Amino acid sequence: MSRVPFCWEEAHRLVGVDAVYEPMPVRPTAHYCMGGIPVNTQGRVRLSGDRLTEGFFAAGECACVSVHGANRLGSNSLLECVVYGKITGENIAYYVKDRKFSDLDEEAYLQEARQRISGLLNKGGSIRIGALRQQFQDSMAEHCGVFRTEELMQEGIEKIQQFKARYDNIYLDDKESCWNTELIEAMELRSIMVVGEMILTSALNRKESRGAHSREDYTKRDDPNFLKHTLAYYSPAGLDIQYMDVVLDMFEPKERKY
Incomplete structure (x- = not known):
C-alpha cells in the first residue's frame, strides 16, 4: 500500500474496497478519441x-x-x-493577414446563446441531468466497448435515441447563472450524445476490425472496402456518413501480430 497509496485511496473512496485484503475491480474505459x-x-x-x-x-x-x-x-x-x-x-x-472580417450580427449570436442557457435553467422536467448522463455513459460502455457486434451497436443507437428524447424532460437543481457546473454538464451532454451517435453509427457501418475498432462479427481488416476515413456529418435530419480514401505514402498497412 505504501507504494501505490493513491490507488488504494481511490478504490476505498469510490467502491469501498480495501486493496490490502481484496483485489481492486478493473475495467477498460475510453480516455481518448482518435477521431475529431x-x-x-x-x-x-x-x-x-x-x-x-x-x-x-x-x-x-x-x-x-x-x-x-x-x-x-x-x-x-x-x-x-x-x-x-x-x-x-x-x-x-x-x-x-490580408483578409477582412465578415460583417456579423454579434448580438444575434449572443441572444441565441442566452435563450439556450435560459431554456436549460428554466426546464421543469423530472429527470436529473446527472442521472441521464450516467445512463448514457453506461450504455456507451456496454454497446460501444472493446468488443462490438452489429446487434449490440444497433441496440446502442436505439438507446441514444431514447436518451435524446428524455433530454427534453431534464431539470437542473442549480438555477444560478454563475459557476453553474450542472448547466455546463447539461450543455455537454447534448453534444456528447451527438458524438456517441456518430461513433456508434460509423462503427456499425464499418464492417471490419481495424486498430481500436474490434468487431466480433467481422474479425479481419477489409482494405478493399474500408481503407478509408469515415466522415460523419450531423444535422437535425440525421447523420450523413461519407468516406475519404486514406493517402498512403511511405508505409503500407500491415497486420499486427503478437
Missing part, C-alpha cells in the same frame, strides 16, 4: 473529402489530422497537439 474535427495538415477544417471551409481551423485533441490512423501509442497525442498547434497557429496568422 477533420482537418488537413495546415489545420483547415474539411468541408468534405476534397473541399475546405473558409476561415475555419481546428487544433488540439478536438481535431483529427489522422496522424495515428485507427490506433495510437501513449503520449503521441501530446506530440501531435504541440506540432499541429504550432502549425495551425502559424497558418491562421497567415490566413487572416
Whole structure:
C-alpha cells in the first residue's frame, strides 16, 4: 500500500474496497478519441473529402489530422497537439493577414446563446441531468466497448435515441447563472450524445476490425472496402456518413501480430 497509496485511496473512496485484503475491480474505459474535427495538415477544417471551409481551423485533441490512423501509442497525442498547434497557429496568422472580417450580427449570436442557457435553467422536467448522463455513459460502455457486434451497436443507437428524447424532460437543481457546473454538464451532454451517435453509427457501418475498432462479427481488416476515413456529418435530419480514401505514402498497412 505504501507504494501505490493513491490507488488504494481511490478504490476505498469510490467502491469501498480495501486493496490490502481484496483485489481492486478493473475495467477498460475510453480516455481518448482518435477521431475529431477533420482537418488537413495546415489545420483547415474539411468541408468534405476534397473541399475546405473558409476561415475555419481546428487544433488540439478536438481535431483529427489522422496522424495515428485507427490506433495510437501513449503520449503521441501530446506530440501531435504541440506540432499541429504550432502549425495551425502559424497558418491562421497567415490566413487572416490580408483578409477582412465578415460583417456579423454579434448580438444575434449572443441572444441565441442566452435563450439556450435560459431554456436549460428554466426546464421543469423530472429527470436529473446527472442521472441521464450516467445512463448514457453506461450504455456507451456496454454497446460501444472493446468488443462490438452489429446487434449490440444497433441496440446502442436505439438507446441514444431514447436518451435524446428524455433530454427534453431534464431539470437542473442549480438555477444560478454563475459557476453553474450542472448547466455546463447539461450543455455537454447534448453534444456528447451527438458524438456517441456518430461513433456508434460509423462503427456499425464499418464492417471490419481495424486498430481500436474490434468487431466480433467481422474479425479481419477489409482494405478493399474500408481503407478509408469515415466522415460523419450531423444535422437535425440525421447523420450523413461519407468516406475519404486514406493517402498512403511511405508505409503500407500491415497486420499486427503478437
